[in-house]
Amino acid sequence: MNSRIGQLVVCALLLVCAGVAAWFVPAVTADERAWRAARPCAAVTRGNDCLRTLPAVIERTDPRSPKQGGRLYFAEGRPTPRVRVSYDAAEAFEAGDRVRLTVWRGQVMKVAGARYVWHEHVATGGSQAVVAALCALAAGWPGARLLLRARGRRRPKDEVQPSALPFLVPLLGTAVWLLPLCYRHPVSLFGSTATIAWWVVGAPVSVVLSGWAWRATRIRTPGEATAPELAADGEVFLPARFLEHTGYNPHGFGTHIVLGADGPAVTPHAGPGRFAAKRIPAGRLTVRGVRLPRGEEGGLVPHSWHIAELDDAGRSVRLAAAPDDLARILRALSAVRV
Numbered sequence: 091m092n093s094r095i096g097q098l099v100v101c102a103l104l105l106v107c108a109g110v111a112a113w114f115v116p117a118v119t120a121d122e123r124a125w126r127a128a129r130p131c132a133a134v135t136r137g138n139d140c141l142r143t144l145p146a147v148i149e150r151t152d153p154r155s156p157k158q159g160g161r162l163y164f165a166e167g168r169p170t171p172r173v174r175v176s177y178d179a180a181e182a183f184e185a186g187d188r189v190r191l192t193v194w195r196g197q198v199m200k201v202a203g204a205r206y207v208w209h210e211h212v213a214t215g216g217s218q219a220v221v222a223a224l225c226a227l228a229a230g231w232p233g234a235r236l237l238l239r240a241r242g243r244r245r246p247k248d249e250v251q252p253s254a255l256p257f258l259v260p261l262l263g264t265a266v267w268l269l270p271l272c273y274r275h276p277v278s279l280f281g282s283t284a285t286i287a288w289w290v291v292g293a294p295v296s297v298v299l300s301g302w303a304w305r306a307t308r309i310r311t312p313g314e315a316t317a318p319e320l321a322a323d324g325e326v327f328l329p330a331r332f333l334e335h336t337g338y339n340p341h342g343f344g345t346h347i348v349l350g351a352d353g354p355a356v357t358p359h360a361g362p363g364r365f366a367a368k369r370i371p372a373g374r375l376t377v378r379g380v381r382l383p384r385g386e387e388g389g390l391v392p393h394s395w396h397i398a399e400l401d402d403a404g405r406s407v408r409l410a411a412a413p414d415d416l417a418r419i420l421r422a423l424s425a426v427r428v
Contacts, residue, residue, distance in 0.1 A: 094239055097232040104229035111222035115276050119215025128194055138195040144169045148187045148203075153180035162201065173198045175208050182206035219276035220269050227268070230261045234303075242309055250388035256306040260299035267292035309382065310394070310413050325350030327361040330411035330419060333390060336402065338368040347411070349422045372426035376401040380416065 124139065131140035146164045153160035160180025163172045169191060183189070183203055192200035201208045234257035242251050271279065271288050279285055330347040332339040344356035348364060355367040378399040383391055391397070391410040398409045398416055411419060 094236065097236050101229045101232040101236065104225050104232075108222045108225035108229065111218060111225060115215050115218045115222065118213050118218040119277050122212060122214045125194065125199075125212050140194075141199075142193045144191045144193060146170075146189055146191050148183050148185055148189060150185050151180045151183050153177050169193070170198060173201065175201065179206060179208035183208075215276035216273035219272035223265075223268055223272045227261050227265055230257065234261075238307055241307075250383040250385070250393050252307040252309060253393045254307065256303040257300075260296055260303050263299045264292070264296040267295065310396075325352075325361070326418075327357065327359075328411060328415040328419060329360075330409060330415060331391060332356065333387070333397075333408040333410060334406075336407060338370050340368070344368070347419055349419065353426055354419065354422050370423065371402075372423040374403045375407075375423055377420055377423075378406075380420070383410070 128139060128141050131142050146169060149163045149165045151160065151162055154177070156177045158177070159174055160177050161172050161174055162180065162183055164170060173191075179201065183201070183206060187203045187205075189201050189203040191198050192202070197210070199210045199212075231254070234254045238251055238254055242249070267288065271285065271292070275281065275285050280289070325348055327346045327348050329345065332342070332344055335341055338344075339356050343358045346357050346360050347370070348355050348357050348361065348367060352364065352369075354370045354372060355364060356370060357364065357367045359365070378401055380396055380398045383393065383395065383397055387397065387408075387410075392412075394412065395410045396413045396416050398420055400407045400409055409416070409419070
């Protein structure tokens, strides 16, 4: 329950962050356009929307760290006491340097000296829109995990749920087409024929990938498994594992089960050939039931596998494999017993 609440909180916070970031996209875009359109101030120009160039002398520098940046301090506090700059800029400038400051809307946007020129970073509407989209896409991960929990709410509590990893495919696929769209058209996602065409092409791809992820994470009950026929003269190696130490699976060495004319056997490899194979004593094995992984078994086998509970002459053993592979193996074991 705590995990579910935590995922719900994370999902909600990411969606809130996406909404807040999207709210500021128009304002950031307007500032970006105003900055690009700004021109040097004329002699009679008033206001802060033009570019003013002012001389200054650096009194001292304070490079703090590459992450924290640095500061430039100006002689007599003119035209401003200090400016926060990058670490490289604070390292490049020296006390006594004569520089020219470019001021826009009361903020120093540029410090130009003989050896180095520093520019203030100007946020763009495209980058702001990308942040909003990334937060929304990131919310899809805990959302997918919550969806899978809700999907399996009627299953036994200790049953291992399918992995949510397939949902990364539609999330990443959506990011491939959505992020460039947000960057190039932050305030007009549906405002032109080009953007609409972008949606027409990208949205169906996301829908198809989401449908694939939904099918890939569905819980297959043992009754849904099918067992294809095995060719009479062929052998097939199927990924499968006995979870207990037995004479035919010493120390859990088996990674595959080979089926063929010589009977089922456990092998530590995927073939070809039966090198190091251990024959399975099918005559003394009885199938008690087939179920999904539970509890700690989720760390031993893939979540999509099924587990057959077998009776080996009074001893309980477990055999795990993908649903269709397990059905084929159990049928082969039954055929040998007959």
